[in-house]
Amino acid sequence: MQGVRFEPTEEQRRTVRAMSGFGIPQEDIATFLDIEPKTLRKHFRRELDRGMVEATAKVAQSLFQMATSGNNVAAAIFWMKARAGWREKQEIRVGPTNLDEVSDEELLQVIQHVRDAIAEGEELAAEAAQLTTEQQPPST
Structure with a gap:
């Protein structure tokens, strides 16, 4: 209109x-x-x-x-x-791209860091699973 x-x-x-x-x-x-x-x-x-x-x-x-x-x-x-x-994934970066430039000490530090991160992730997953189990209503 x-x-x-x-x-x-x-x-x-x-x-x-x-x-x-x-x-x-x-x-x-x-x-x-x-x-x-x-x-x-x-x-x-x-x-x-x-x-x-x-x-x-x-x-x-x-x-x-x-x-x-x-x-x-x-x-x-x-x-x-x-x-x-x-x-979902953790990204790990190592300083030099040429591993020949990384000392054994630095590699061991990186390996330990990765192990610690994996252990922490496993602990968090276990805690989350426990919380989920505790929140479930009892079966009848």
């Missing part, structure tokens, strides 16, 4: 915020409201932005609760990888 000023309703604002949060493309939201995408962005900018932020915050809150409850090891591992920089 050209020439008629568009006035969004509160129901349309709620709908846009929800659809935006669900990740529905703006063009599809505009089609749903039977308006042009440009009109959508002009009149619903706040709802488009807030919908995405609110949805992300809600999912982050849910993931955080799952990760910290002790009942969802996968969520905790994901959180540590995404937020704390944990990795």
Whole structure:
């Protein structure tokens, strides 16, 4: 309707915020409201932005609760990888690339460091397994 000023309703604002949060493309939201995408962005900018932020915050809150409850090891591992920089593999770097330049003493230090890291990883895995076992409800 050209020439008629568009006035969004509160129901349309709620709908846009929800659809935006669900990740529905703006063009599809505009089609749903039977308006042009440009009109959508002009009149619903706040709802488009807030919908995405609110949805992300809600999912982050849910993931955080799952990760910290002790009942969802996968969520905790994901959180540590995404937020704390944990990795599946450890990277070991030795200074010189030519091993002929590395003294026996330096090689022994590197070997001991690797052994310590492996032992620490095994201890952490055992602790995690123990925590997981303790968190399981008793079998009936």
